[in-house]
Amino acid sequence: MATLRYAGTRVLSGLGVLLVVAFVTFAVFYLLPTDPAQLSCGRPCTPENLALARGFMGFDEPWWQQFGEFLGGILTGRTFGSGATAIDCSAPCFGYSFQQSATVVSLIGDRLPVTVSLAVGAAVLWLVVGVALGVVSALRRGSVVDHLASGVSVIGVSAPVYLVGLLGILLLGFTLDVVPVSGYVPLAQSPVDWAWHLVLPWIVLAFLNGAVYVRLTRGQMLEVLNEDYIRTARAKGLPERTVIGKHALRNVTLPLVTLFGLDLGGLLGGAVITEKVFGMPGVGSLLLEAVGQLDLPLLLSTTLFAAVLIVVANVLVDLVYGLLDPRARLT
């Protein structure tokens, strides 16, 4: 019961945050003097046509009323215009891109597999390698491995993803010609080509994101190894493997869960830069297309989509935290 209530309050507060994000984004985008109807109004754009386009899109209403309709559309769906030319956007309707003639849900849904492939693969890689390197660095403090790992992780923390990505493309793609230079192949079409196109982005993202995990794991590990219960475990004559794997590592997982959840959520919401560098048609590329075409509904919904992922990641992290550490449930 306490666990359920804990989960309930976390989910509710997450929804509250999302509502505020949606409201602020909506207000900012619709208060700025950009007219989406102007862009989709044909040439020559007569005042009548413009008014028609505005009415069709619902942009002629005050913005707070538009926000209400936007929220209503998520629950019940919306219809733009009327009669034969009406466009139906069924629930959950997060908006309709008049430039691409599709609902934003279907547009994001089409692109999502690319971003998921990119983000999840990279995340698994950096978690495994980062934590392993961190543990080894902590156990062999001051060794060559430790110095090497901390040196490399300073570079990983400081280097921007586009720079490392482009250098990787230059070196592995053009010069050595071992990986493709850019593009994406769906998993269903050819699993081998899929992995082959993703391997460089995975490595680049893992190198940059993993650096923080090495540092965090090493620091936490050094702290934990000084605790009394580790000394007790060793004094009991437990094999070192059990002491490290079961007793020490378990107490390092909590901060790692937080970091991992937020990193993965952020990346899934829009690996904008990575997708641009590697020419991947994911959600981030969709956002950049929306920027190029000034597609307001699409801009709004991609921002909201990214916010949903961050909030979901936060809630999940809190729930996992509650499971791993009973003390967290009490607060």
Add this chain to the structure above:
Amino acid sequence: MTPAAPPPPRTSFGSALVRAVRDDRAATIGALVIAALLLLALLAPVITRITGQDPYTYDASALDPGSGLPQGALGGISGTHWLGVEPLTGRDLFAIVAHGARTSFLIGVLATAVSVVLGVALGASAGYLGGWWDRVVGWVGDVIFGFPYLVFMVALGAVAPPSIPRQVLLIVVIGFFGWPRVARVVRSATLGLARRDFVRAAQAMGSPPWRTITRRLLPNLWGPVVVIATLSIPERIGLEAALSFLGVGVRPPTPSWGRSISDAIGWVQTDPMFLVVPGVALFLATMAFNLLGDGLRDALDPRTARQGAR
């Protein structure tokens, strides 16, 4: 009337900073690189006048007429063009990097200043006053943490009207999204300080909250604030470069390292130096601030956990 408990000595803060940097080799290197880049940024117009170049003038004579590539080895490095030229335009890369440093430092430092001012004011007042104000500040911070700021800034960059100067927009927006992290650090430091005797003594003598915060708390918050500011600058510089890379940062022809790197995408194979030159500048700047920040943290504020953001 003599104060019951004297505040901790604060005259030594400047010298503590210097000592912290001097004793840590990595931090020393970071500080020197920052100083060099800062000098380059400040003196960019003077230096480029001496070299006889500027970041705006096209120079077709430095290019191969057929391919648009720079003439000569390594992206056209020569006595006149110290770091080569941009392909297709022949603009001087050294001038672009030097003026790009102005853009980076201007936005990185001022955006951090915005975050620090907001974060210290809100964090210290939330920690000291507590109650509903503390809850409001904490909640707003949570909402901002849940904000997909990169995606939002990209979208905002697309719809913001041209009448707002881009640099001002970037400073305000990047700075605004940075304050909750500063506020968290400052708030927890304030909670610790508020229990100390010298603060209690000030309260007991009837010092109003504003006076206690500015006279008693702020002078003792410099350590964590300096650390978090130093570690924030490279993130802000990276963010400006990322936004310019994505085409929603500073507008051309104002030089920006991020935009030059983005321009270099199409030339990676034929003219890799065009990528390497602005890339190394950006990397040096962010790494130098990270090294200095890490050194300062170890010396001044060992308990602040480093949070990665990308």
